[in-house]
Amino acid sequence: MHQFEESVYQLIVETSTQLPGDVRRAVNRGWASENEATRAGLALSTISRNIKMAEEQVSPICQDTGMPTFIVHTPVGANQIKMKRDIAAAVQKATKNGKLRPNSVDSLTGENSGDNLGPGTPVIHFEQWEHEYIDIRLILKGGGCENKNIQYSLPTELEGLGRAGRDLDGIRKCILHAVYQAQGQGCSAGFLGVGIGGDRTTGYELAKKQLFRPVDDVNPVQELDRLEKYIMEAANQLGIGTMGFGGEVTLLGCKVGAANRLPASFFVSVAYNCWAFRRQGVEINPATGEIAKWVYERGSEVSVERKTENAAGEPKEMESSKSREIVLHTPITEEQVRELRVGDVVIIQGEMHTGRDALHKYLMDHDSPVDLNGAVIYHCGPVMLKDEEGWHVKAAGPTTSIREEPYQGDIMKKFGIRAVIGKGGMGPKTLAALKEHGGVYLNAIGGAAQYYAECIKKVNGVDFMEFGIPEAMWHLDVEGFAAIVTMDSHGDSLHAGVEKASLEKLAAFKEPVFK
Known part of the structure; x- marks a missing residue:
C-alpha cells in the first residue's frame, strides 16, 4: 500500500x-x-x-x-x-x-x-x-449549498403547498419545497439527493449518498423512479433558474433513496448540491495502493x-x-450608484476588498484597517498560495451573501461602502439600506472561481490573517470584473421578484399527484 x-x-x-x-x-x-x-x-x-x-x-x-x-x-x-x-x-x-x-x-x-x-x-x-x-x-460539497440542505418531519404544513402527509405525495411536496427554499443561494441549477426515512442522522446520510449515483442512472424502485422524473419536470417549472436569475432550468438532477423508519418518525431529508457537483471515485489495488480504475467518467x-x-x-x-453595461472605477460615488438599475451589467475596475462572516462581525464594533468610502466589498473566501513573489489568487468565486444580512446595511452606512458583490441576493434589511444610503448589490456567478480569479491582477495586501485565509480581508486589484445588478438603490430586488413568482408557481403543485 x-x-x-x-x-x-x-x-x-x-x-x-x-x-x-x-x-x-x-x-x-x-x-x-x-x-x-x-x-x-x-x-x-x-x-x-x-x-x-x-x-x-x-x-x-x-x-x-x-x-x-x-x-x-x-x-x-x-x-x-x-x-x-x-x-x-x-x-x-x-x-x-x-x-x-x-x-x-x-x-x-x-x-x-x-x-x-x-x-x-x-x-x-x-x-x-x-x-x-x-x-x-x-x-x-461547498458550504453555500450545504446550508440549503433541509429536513422535514411529516406530517407538516408547507408554504405554498399546504399539508404534506406521511405518503408519497407528502414526500413529493417536501422535495419541491426544498427546491423553492433554496432559490439561487445554493448556486442553482443544482442536484438533489433525497433520503426518505431513517432517523435524523441516517436520513441525511442517505440523502448525501444518493449524490454518488450517476446522473443518468435509473432508480430500480419503480415508485422512486417515477418520483425522480416528476420532480425534474415540476421543479423546472418554478422559474427560479440559474443563480436564481429566473429561467428554464432550476434542477439538473434528482436522486431518491428510502430506508426503514421508526413508527413515530417520518423524515424526508434533502441534500442540495450546486452545479459544481464535485464527486469522483477510484478503485485501488489493496496490495500496492495504486489506482486501478476511475469510478466516474473523466471529463x-x-x-x-x-x-x-x-x-x-x-x-x-x-x-x-x-441590459446596459456600465464600467465603474473604484472608489464609486453615490451618484454613480443611483444611476444603476436591476439588470444592468457592471464592470468593476480598480481595488476591491473581500469580506465574509468574521470581518462583518468585526466591523460592526471596530474601525476598518483601510478607507472604505466608495469601496466595493466582495463576499469571497479565496484560495490563496504564497511564494517568494507574494500572494497569488488560485480561485475566487463569490460566497452566499444572505449570511451577512444582519450586518451588511449597517456596515455600508458606517463606512460609506457603495457596492457589495456576492451570490444569491440579500434580504429586506439590506435592500432598505441600499435605498437610504445609495448602494447596490451585484450578483456574481456562484462557483465560477477560475473565471473571476482571472480578473484579479494583483494582491495589494491582506488584513486579519488571524481569521484564516478564507475569512481574511484581501485587498485585490481587478480588471473587467463583471456582475449583474440584482438589488438597486431604488428598492428593486430581482431576488424578491423571483421568489414571489416561484411561490405562486409552487402553489400549482398543491393538489395530489401520487395516490
Missing part, C-alpha cells in the same frame, strides 16, 4: 478541478435549454467557461471545496487505521498545494487549522465488503445547441437588448 497516499491525493485533485462526464452533460443540457441572451443563459455560459478553465489550469472549479467527505469500502483485513492516516496526509498536501481551501474551523474559538485537519475533518466513512479491492469515493466535451424559442415555438425575448 505504499502508493495509497499518492492515489488519494490524485483523487482529491481530480475531484476539485474536473467535473465528471455525467455532470458535464447535465450542465450542458441545462445550457442548451436556456436562451443565450438571458441572464440565466449568460450565467451558464460563464459556468461552462469556468469548468474548462479549471481543467486546463488544474485549479479548483469553485473556491469553496467544502468538507472533504470520503466513503471507503475495504476488503476484510485492510488496515483502516493506516488508511485514515494516509487520507489525512493527502488532504494536508492538497491544501498546501492549493487544490483544497483550508476549511476546518474550530467551532469554539473560530480558529482555522490551515490544513483541513481537526476534530471531525475530513469526514471518513469506512465499510467492509466482499470484494477484493478498495473503493474510495469523495465528494466536495466530456459536449456540443451545445442553444434554445432560442419558447414552449410555444415563438422567438424568446432577447434580454441583452435591455
